[in-house]
Amino acid sequence: MILFSLFLVLMIFLSLSMGYIRIPLTDILNILITKTAGTLPGFGNINETHLAVIMDVRLPRILSCAGVGAALALSGVLFQGILLNPLADPYTLGVSAGAAFGASIAILLNLSNAFVSVPIFAFTGACLTLFMVIFLSYSSKNPMAGLSSNNLILSGVIVAAILSAGISFLKFIANEQVSVIIFWLMGSFASKTWPNVATIIIFLIAGFFISMFFARDLNLISLGAKSASSLGVDLKKVTFILLLSGSFLAAVCVSISGIIGFVGLLVPHMVRFITGPDNRKLIPLSMLSGAVLLLFADTITRAVLPQEIPIGVLTALTGGPVFCWIFKKNRFK
Amino acid sequence: MKISLHNISFSYDDNSSDDGMIIKNFTGSFCSGSFYSVIGPNGSGKTTLLDLISGFLKPLSGDIEIDSTPILSFSKKNLAKLISIVSQDYAVNFPFCVKDIILMGRHPYIPRFSPPSAEDIQKAENMMDICGISHLQDRKINELSGGERQRCVFARALCQDTPILLLDEAFSNMDIHHTLQMLQLVKYSVKDNNKLVISVFHDLNLASTWSDAILVLKKGEIRAFGRSSDVLTEETIKEVFEVNSIVEYNEHVHAKQVYYPTH
Numbered sequence: 001m002i003l004f005s006l007f008l009v010l011m012i013f014l015s016l017s018m019g020y021i022r023i024p025l026t027d028i029l030n031i032l033i034t035k036t037a038g039t040l041p042g043f044g045n046i047n048e049t050h051l052a053v054i055m056d057v058r059l060p061r062i063l064s065c066a067g068v069g070a071a072l073a074l075s076g077v078l079f080q081g082i083l084l085n086p087l088a089d090p091y092t093l094g095v096s097a098g099a100a101f102g103a104s105i106a107i108l109l110n111l112s113n114a115f116v117s118v119p120i121f122a123f124t125g126a127c128l129t130l131f132m133v134i135f136l137s138y139s140s141k142n143p144m145a146g147l148s149s150n151n152l153i154l155s156g157v158i159v160a161a162i163l164s165a166g167i168s169f170l171k172f173i174a175n176e177q178v179s180v181i182i183f184w185l186m187g188s189f190a191s192k193t194w195p196n197v198a199t200i201i202i203f204l205i206a207g208f209f210i211s212m213f214f215a216r217d218l219n220l221i222s223l224g225a226k227s228a229s230s231l232g233v234d235l236k237k238v239t240f241i242l243l244l245s246g247s248f249l250a251a252v253c254v255s256i257s258g259i260i261g262f263v264g265l266l267v268p269h270m271v272r273f274i275t276g277p278d279n280r281k282l283i284p285l286s287m288l289s290g291a292v293l294l295l296f297a298d299t300i301t302r303a304v305l306p307q308e309i310p311i312g313v314l315t316a317l318t319g320g321p322v323f324c325w326i327f328k329k330n331r332f333k
Numbered sequence: 334m335k336i337s338l339h340n341i342s343f344s345y346d347d348n349s350s351d352d353g354m355i356i357k358n359f360t361g362s363f364c365s366g367s368f369y370s371v372i373g374p375n376g377s378g379k380t381t382l383l384d385l386i387s388g389f390l391k392p393l394s395g396d397i398e399i400d401s402t403p404i405l406s407f408s409k410k411n412l413a414k415l416i417s418i419v420s421q422d423y424a425v426n427f428p429f430c431v432k433d434i435i436l437m438g439r440h441p442y443i444p445r446f447s448p449p450s451a452e453d454i455q456k457a458e459n460m461m462d463i464c465g466i467s468h469l470q471d472r473k474i475n476e477l478s479g480g481e482r483q484r485c486v487f488a489r490a491l492c493q494d495t496p497i498l499l500l501d502e503a504f505s506n507m508d509i510h511h512t513l514q515m516l517q518l519v520k521y522s523v524k525d526n527n528k529l530v531i532s533v534f535h536d537l538n539l540a541s542t543w544s545d546a547i548l549v550l551k552k553g554e555i556r557a558f559g560r561s562s563d564v565l566t567e568e569t570i571k572e573v574f575e576v577n578s579i580v581e582y583n584e585h586v587h588a589k590q591v592y593y594p595t596h
Contacts, residue, residue: 213445216445219429220440222426222429223425224420224422224426225422226384226387226389226418227418227489229387230387230416230418230490230493231441232409232441234409276430277429278429278433
């Protein structure tokens with residue numbers, strides 16, 4: 001755990017220094033210390049360009065990227081734990097399709113202040129989808145059977161299918177804006193601001209505490225509903241709270257950075273190889289790994305590749321083959 | 334300790350007619366210090382009855398009480414300190430170690446965010462020892478055979494250390510050696526620790542040999558309920574299971590045994 005935290009910090013510093021303008025690590029430390037402590041260290045002449053690049057461009061981008069990576073991984077752990085399905089990910093309940101639909105509408109209507117309205121529309125779309133899915137699968141007569149994994153997944157698939165058709169239709173009538181929609185859907189951390197960082201961090205901290213609070217109950221849920229219930233787990237409450245937490249995390253992620261696949265699906269699986277299935281270890285370690293992985297991908301697309309490609313494409317391209325390998329390996333166990 | 338059920342009815346469908354009821358107007362009580370068996374054909378409501386007693390399902394009508402306190406008024410955690418269940422779904426979805434699974438039986442006793450106490454760990458180790466699964470403790474639960482897994486679930490339920498133990502075909506995948514060993518264990522806990530055990534059986538001879546009383550269910554209704562020697566008759570078996578049988582007292586097991594003659 002400490003190792004992973006150190007790794008994340010190292011990654012952040014490396015990522016800060018890399019890019020179009022290379023900034024030496026000492027300058028970064030200098031800037032950060034000056035900014036946080038407010039006291040000027042001995043050799044206090046800071047390059048103004050470097051200061052602007054670090055504080056206004058790279059740091060918010062890097063922190064929101066790490067935050068989204070952690071949130072997606074956490075959300076993936078929660079969904080896999082509740083739905084008891086190794087293929088579950090943050091988007092299983094159609095949150096991504098909802099967000100994409102909301103964002104597409106905002107882009108299509110060309111709402112004046114696009115930088116504010118697109119994320120808000122995306123978040124609203126994601127929440128509406130979530131409530132629709134829960135409404136479809138919930139039955140007051142038999143609440144436990146209603147929230148069963150099969151019902152939830154099926155409702156998610158149905159709603160997502162309808163929304164995907166809707167998105168296709170919006171693209172069809174969007175004419176020249178279609179490229180904006182497509183680019184948004186593929187995900188990017190370009191031009192992230194401090195408010196983005198604050199949003200994701202707040203949701204992340206809340207999500208972390210809620211899921212650690214119920215981590216042991218989540219372990220018991222893997223014994224099956226009846227056994228978990230007989231061991232004192234309030235299934236209805238725990239399922240509901242964790243589903244909502246996971247979905248809100250996913251919704252925030254999508255509204256900040258578009259749809260980034262595979263982090264939420266892949267990271268929990270890889271971390272499970274190291275920690276085993278105990279959620280008390282799996283949750284924090286998955287969050288750290290998710291942050292490192294997404295930051296790694298983002299740094300590559302930002303600083304290493306000659307031209308910035310959408311991060312959603314990069315994570316799916318690199319994550320996809322690894323997932324194929326895990327799937328193949330586990331299926332015959 | 335006494336569990337009493339008054340006029341319990343249950344169905345998965347709210348509007349079902351009397352015929353659709355899985356449990357119909359069930360009234361009966363179970364007392365500590367006895368080993369009860371529930372027998373009946375497939376779909377007669379045996380598992381549903383246990384689920385109602387354990388609080389997993391809520392009856393459409395009627396009350397279930399433990400020492401005249403309705404079970405729905407207990408918190409989940411307190412109920413888990415009273416009733417443990419070995420259910421038929423013993424599949425575990427993630428590859429937990431056997432000892433982690435057994436320790437999960439202590440869940441109701443371990444406060445949030447604290448590690449299991451030395452006593453919890455001691456209890457878990459004892460139970461693994463008694464159930465003969467100590468050698469499996471570091472194995473992954475999903476790599477074990479059905480019978481081994483069932484013994485793990487059994488050990489977990491015993492580790493929960495409750496005055497009431499519900500067994501839903503808990504022996505279905507065990508070999509005869511382990512079946513007898515577990516039954517012996519349960520029998521001792523009933524005699525020495527005054528526990529209350531209700532077990533669903535398909536093997537009428539095991540039910541007759543090991544239990545103090547037998548409850549016969551058919552289509553959600555009680556067909557017979559009483560001392561094993563009184564309940565098991567050729568007529569009842571014919572009526573409930575629709576098979577011909579011969580019921581005789583067997584001096585080796587000191588109980589009635591059922592034989593199914595062939596022609």
